[in-house]
Amino acid sequence: MIDKQIKGYEDSYIIEGKMALPYSYFAGRVGSKFITTIRDKKKIMGVKCPACGMVYLPPRQVCDKDLTDIRDNWVEVGSSGTVTNFTVVRYDDKHLPRKAPFVLALIKLEGADTPFLHIVEECKIEDVKIGMKVEAVFAEKTTSTILDIDHFRPAVETLSVHERSKLRKQWVPSDEPETQEKRRGGKPDMSKPVIITAALTGAATMKNQNPSVPYTPAEFAEEAHKCWKAGAAMVHVHARMDNGFATHEIDRIRATHDAIKQKSPELIVNLSSAVGMGKTAEQRISQIVEIKPEMASLNTNTMNFSIIDRKTGKIFIDYVFENTFTMLQDFGKAMEENGVKPEIECYDMGGLDNTMLISKQGFFTDPMNFNFVWGVAGGQAFRAETFIAMMNALPPKANFTTCGVGTDEFPCIMQSCLLGGHMRVGLEDNIRMPNGELAKGSYELVEVAVGVAECLGRPIATCDEARAIMGLRKK
Amino acid sequence: MSKRIAVCAVAQVKNEPEYAHMRFQNMLLECFEPIMEQTGVTFDMERGIRNIITCSDDVFDARTISDNGVTDVVGAHFRGEEKMAQESINGLGYAMACILSGHDDVILFMGHCKESQGESRRMATNLACDPFYCRPVGMDFQNVDALQAREYMEKSGVTEEHLAKIVVRSRKNAKKNPYARENRQVDEKEVMNSPMYADPLRELHVYPVTDWAYGILLCCEERVKEFTKKPVWLTGYGSCMDRYFIGDRDLCSNFSLKQAAQRAYARAGIKDPRKDVQLFELSDHAAYQLPMWAEGVGIADEGKGGKWIDDGGMEKFNVNLSGGHLNGNPLLLGGAARAIECYYQLSGQAGDRQVKGVKRAVAQAATGGAGQHQAVIVMEA
Numbered sequence: 029m030i031d032k033q034i035k036g037y038e039d040s041y042i043i044e045g046k047m048a049l050p051y052s053y054f055a056g057r058v059g060s061k062f063i064t065t066i067r068d069k070k071k072i073m074g075v076k077c078p079a080c081g082m083v084y085l086p087p088r089q090v091c092d093k094d095l096t097d098i099r100d101n102w103v104e105v106g107s108s109g110t111v112t113n114f115t116v117v118r119y120d121d122k123h124l125p126r127k128a129p130f131v132l133a134l135i136k137l138e139g140a141d142t143p144f145l146h147i148v149e150e151c152k153i154e155d156v157k158i159g160m161k162v163e164a165v166f167a168e169k170t171t172s173t174i175l176d177i178d179h180f181r182p183a184v185e186t187l188s189v190h191e192r193s194k195l196r197k198q199w200v201p202s203d204e205p206e207t208q209e210k211r212r213g214g215k216p217d218m219s220k221p222v223i224i225t226a227a228l229t230g231a232a233t234m235k236n237q238n239p240s241v242p243y244t245p246a247e248f249a250e251e252a253h254k255c256w257k258a259g260a261a262m263v264h265v266h267a268r269m270d271n272g273f274a275t276h277e278i279d280r281i282r283a284t285h286d287a288i289k290q291k292s293p294e295l296i297v298n299l300s301s302a303v304g305m306g307k308t309a310e311q312r313i314s315q316i317v318e319i320k321p322e323m324a325s326l327n328t329n330t331m332n333f334s335i336i337d338r339k340t341g342k343i344f345i346d347y348v349f350e351n352t353f354t355m356l357q358d359f360g361k362a363m364e365e366n367g368v369k370p371e372i373e374c375y376d377m378g379g380l381d382n383t384m385l386i387s388k389q390g391f392f393t394d395p396m397n398f399n400f401v402w403g404v405a406g407g408q409a410f411r412a413e414t415f416i417a418m419m420n421a422l423p424p425k426a427n428f429t430t431c432g433v434g435t436d437e438f439p440c441i442m443q444s445c446l447l448g449g450h451m452r453v454g455l456e457d458n459i460r461m462p463n464g465e466l467a468k469g470s471y472e473l474v475e476v477a478v479g480v481a482e483c484l485g486r487p488i489a490t491c492d493e494a495r496a497i498m499g500l501r502k503k
Numbered sequence: 504m505s506k507r508i509a510v511c512a513v514a515q516v517k518n519e520p521e522y523a524h525m526r527f528q529n530m531l532l533e534c535f536e537p538i539m540e541q542t543g544v545t546f547d548m549e550r551g552i553r554n555i556i557t558c559s560d561d562v563f564d565a566r567t568i569s570d571n572g573v574t575d576v577v578g579a580h581f582r583g584e585e586k587m588a589q590e591s592i593n594g595l596g597y598a599m600a601c602i603l604s605g606h607d608d609v610i611l612f613m614g615h616c617k618e619s620q621g622e623s624r625r626m627a628t629n630l631a632c633d634p635f636y637c638r639p640v641g642m643d644f645q646n647v648d649a650l651q652a653r654e655y656m657e658k659s660g661v662t663e664e665h666l667a668k669i670v671v672r673s674r675k676n677a678k679k680n681p682y683a684r685e686n687r688q689v690d691e692k693e694v695m696n697s698p699m700y701a702d703p704l705r706e707l708h709v710y711p712v713t714d715w716a717y718g719i720l721l722c723c724e725e726r727v728k729e730f731t732k733k734p735v736w737l738t739g740y741g742s743c744m745d746r747y748f749i750g751d752r753d754l755c756s757n758f759s760l761k762q763a764a765q766r767a768y769a770r771a772g773i774k775d776p777r778k779d780v781q782l783f784e785l786s787d788h789a790a791y792q793l794p795m796w797a798e799g800v801g802i803a804d805e806g807k808g809g810k811w812i813d814d815g816g817m818e819k820f821n822v823n824l825s826g827g828h829l830n831g832n833p834l835l836l837g838g839a840a841r842a843i844e845c846y847y848q849l850s851g852q853a854g855d856r857q858v859k860g861v862k863r864a865v866a867q868a869a870t871g872g873a874g875q876h877q878a879v880i881v882m883e884a
Contacts (some may be wrong), residue, residue, distance in 0.1 A: 042523070045565055051633070053634050063635070113754070114653075115703075118699070118700055122623070122626050123626045124641040125641050132646055146640055214855055
């Protein structure tokens with residue numbers, strides 16, 4: 029077909045041709061996994077070089093920096109990230125996935141070291157900026173290409189708990205402390221920050237129940253840091269050996285304590301004085317006196333502390349948790365003398381009354397900090413009215429927090445937050461999220477507690493605010 | 504230092520927006536015949552050309568093994584012929600290898616491209632991207648260059664005004680070059696008002712679609728007198744490939760260009776390019792690349808491209824007196840165009856743009872988006 033002729037060359041013609049060759053490519057194992065994970069699971073994976081730590085996206089077989097084979101070292105990266113560079117394509121062309129004008133941006137996903145090129149839309153072109161947070165929108169109709177991420181759009185910017193804390197006025201204790209009378213009316217000071225504690229392990233929760241239970245000091249440090257980032261001001265710690273057994277060995281407990289403090293210097297570490305089953309009174313308190321954490325648990329009553337099948341009532345492990353008046357007195361004194369603030373654990377009203385009796389000796393410093401524990405087999409189950417009765421029985425100036433075993437965790441923290449108290453969550457008490465799925469770590473349960481506080485409009489206490497509220501001296 | 508080889512003769516057609524009436528074979532023939540005439544070289548298998556290097560691109564020619572379209576007109580039938588499918592400057596490196604290895608005394612190096620044939624040079628470069636991660640999102644050399652431009656301009660204090668100045672100067676310089684594409688002269692205001700193309704690049708910041716062909720005859724030092732009285736010498740060559748994924752690269756570090764330049768300078772015995780080289784031809788596919796490559800070859804301070812322009816660096820170091828790639832050469836052939844300009848200058852044939860006393864010149868060219876692969880060649884009178 030003669031389409032076009034040139035003046036002076038009427039005897040010649042120009043032929044219109046086309047290069048078009050359907051083609052099939054083998055995507056390779058690495059490329060296939062990358063794309064099919066996006067396609068089928070809506071997740072973006074990179075590969076991490078164990079030698080240099082680089083997380084590559086798109087993934088590849090070998091790190092070209094140090095020639096390490098990295099093809100199997102997959103890591104999930106976030107589906108949101110930051111625009112590191114962009115251009116606005118203002119020409120139309122057949123190879124382009126969108127009509128001009130549209131934005132092509134280099135996007136560095138969370139957890140990846142190398143940005144990659146993709147489309148940004150669902151916003152005004154003028155609003156696209158370097159540093160902008162964007163999130164992947166996955167394609168509804170998949171094509172097994174990189175366009176199974178259809179595009180990126182501006183991410184809803186959620187400030188972290190710490191960023192939000194910086195934006196508000198810091199809490200300072202007022203001259204007029206909260207009183208029983210005020211509480212009794214159900215009118216607590218909701219502007220008072222709520223302290224979230226993450227109980228990372230306890231003595232009994234094992235990795236086979238939830239793989240995020242930390243055993244080693246490094247694992248404790250990592251888990252505690254995640255909890256701090258999520259909004260916890262304090263972690264409660266029962267140190268473990270590498271095999272998972274609870275330990276009273278001072279060196280191990282110190283290593284665990286120090287690892288947490290090294291990674292998250294701000295965080296308050298609260299050590300257990302119960303440690304685990306079958307420990308002597310000496311083993312339980314000597315580690316506290318040696319290590320002198322900012323806070324430690326103080327148990328208030330000898331009680332059954334057993335493992336019972338909740339559905340059938342069958343006894344798995346029967347155990348008496350010994351906390352005599354002498355122990356309550358000696359442990360309490362030892363803590364106060366060593367500058368360790370006791371967290372007074374009350375498993376029922378009796379424990380609270382025991383404490384009030386011993387407190388007549390006058391060694392407990394104000395404010396006293398109580399933890400109402402619910403759902404231990406041997407203690408009481410959570411009941412809203414019991415909670416209120418206990419709260420009303422507290423001495424003046426006292427603070428209260430709460431924790432509940434298993435599904436008691438969520439109603440009890442919500443009630444506490446509602447009544448002006450504080451909240452403890454974590455794998456020690458409960459391994460699952462409210463929807464029944466395993467929690468990815470104690471930090472995810474901290475996130476739930478943050479959500480509860482937000483619903484009630486209570487700010488999340490920073491570590492220093494928590495110290496001011498509980499009367500701790502930072503070490 | 505390395506042995507040197509001689510450029511005996513060059514020939515070219517004028518750079519044009521479109522050779523509508525001429526096939527690229529004819530364009531090459533117009534370069535081939537002057538070289539035969541100037542040098543008297545023959546195709547004798549003992550004493551003449553027995554190996555030809557060509558440079559062309561399959562996608563721009565719309566045929567694979569694109570050299571097969573031109574083997575007859577470049578005299579390659581019954582002889583050795585190999586194609587350089589990367590930037591043409593690397594063909595000079597290849598010619599050096601053929602001659603310095605002793606396999607060949609004489610190499611004819613010819614290249615062609617009619618960018619005007621394809622519907623879109625951007626589509627052509629989109630095909631240079633991998634089909635898994637980059638091609639589907641529409642990556643092409645020009646939008647990738649735009650990303651580099653944004654990063655580089657920020658780093659080096661290069662402004663819209665600087666880019667306008669570069670474009671105006673390029674077109675002005677090209678006016679003195681009889682082989683340059685004839686572009687309308689523009690002023691800085693017009694450049695700054697030209698439509699945005701791929702932010703921050705405007706239409707006038709990017710080289711225009713161009714058709715061109717050239718031929719170069721090269722030979723070993725021992726036989727140079729047979730072909731010319733006025734040889735120009737290739738004394739150093741270096742190239743470097745940076746990483747493929749643009750997210751892996753520091754887009755404005757000039758990593759590969761610095762490596763390529765250092766390798767070429769070491770071979771040619773250049774210690775300080777600011778003192779030892781009198782003229783530079785840089786392949787600026789887009790205006791921002793002129794100061795960026797100037798930093799890379801070592802005549803502008805790192806991260807100071809904007810100030811270098813303000814301080815008159817382009818004139819001081821005789822950069823792109825030909826008009827540069829920015830005025831118009833086909834992609835892939837910019838390096839040959841740079842080397843040919845260096846040849847004219849070093850052999851005193853640069854006419855109105857001749858710089859007196861040029862003893863040594865540097866030609867640079869880049870392949871791929873955002874200058875992934877870089878090559879530098881040192882030429883001496």
